[in-house]
Amino acid sequence: MTAILSWPMRSTPMTDEVAARAPPSPEQARQRILKAIRAIPYGEVAGYGEVAVRAGLPGRARLVARILAGNEDPELPWHRVLRADGRIALPEGSRGFHEQSRRLRAEGVRVERGRVKRNKPGGDLDAALWGPA
DNA sequence: CTGATGACGGCGC
DNA sequence: TGCGCCGCCATCA
Numbered sequence: 016m017t018a019i020l021s022w023p024m025r026s027t028p029m030t031d032e033v034a035a036r037a038p039p040s041p042e043q044a045r046q047r048i049l050k051a052i053r054a055i056p057y058g059e060v061a062g063y064g065e066v067a068v069r070a071g072l073p074g075r076a077r078l079v080a081r082i083l084a085g086n087e088d089p090e091l092p093w094h095r096v097l098r099a100d101g102r103i104a105l106p107e108g109s110r111g112f113h114e115q116s117r118r119l120r121a122e123g124v125r126v127e128r129g130r131v132k133r134n135k136p137g138g139d140l141d142a143a144l145w146g147p148a
Numbered sequence: 149c150t151g152a153t154g155a156c157g158g159c160g161c
Numbered sequence: 162t163g164c165g166c167c168g169c170c171a172t173c174a
Contacts, residue, residue, distance in 0.1 A: 062156085064156065076157065077154070077156050078156095079155085080154070080156060082155095083155055084154085093155085098155080098157080099156070099157055099158080104155035105155055106155085111155075115155090
């Protein structure tokens with residue numbers, strides 16, 4: 016029998032390699048970001064870009080913001096996420112702005128005029144930006 | 149497809 | 162520090 020030799024798609028052994036470097040699906044990216052945020056220790060903070068990197072999504076700071084904007088989970092420590100300069104990203108005076116300030120202060124973080132201050136001036140940035148890499 | 153928008157970031161002054 | 166400008170990414174009108 017003349018079998019059809021031209022196999023449709025040979026399952027190349029590099030199939031999983033491809034999948035490995037393929038960009039994460041939106042849902043995957045979302046989960047990774049949430050995980051990264053949940054990994055921020057109590058009383059410490061991290062920048063949006065910082066979180067993105069830790070989630071394996073360098074350059075996606077705005078995606079992190081997007082996720083947070085639609086977050087519903089009250090357990091998520093979203094308040095520990097700040098802009099790179101240490102300032103609260105939410106518009107000053109807004110509900111979220113005050114909420115975030117309140118939550119941070121409740122964890123012993125010093126917040127002044129929407130900006131997080133290091134607990135130990137002079138010393139290495141305590142919580143300015145949470146631990147490297 | 150083009151332009152606007154936004155819980156961003158880096159740089160320069 | 163404060164500001165403005167521009168780059169980036171994902172959505173949406």
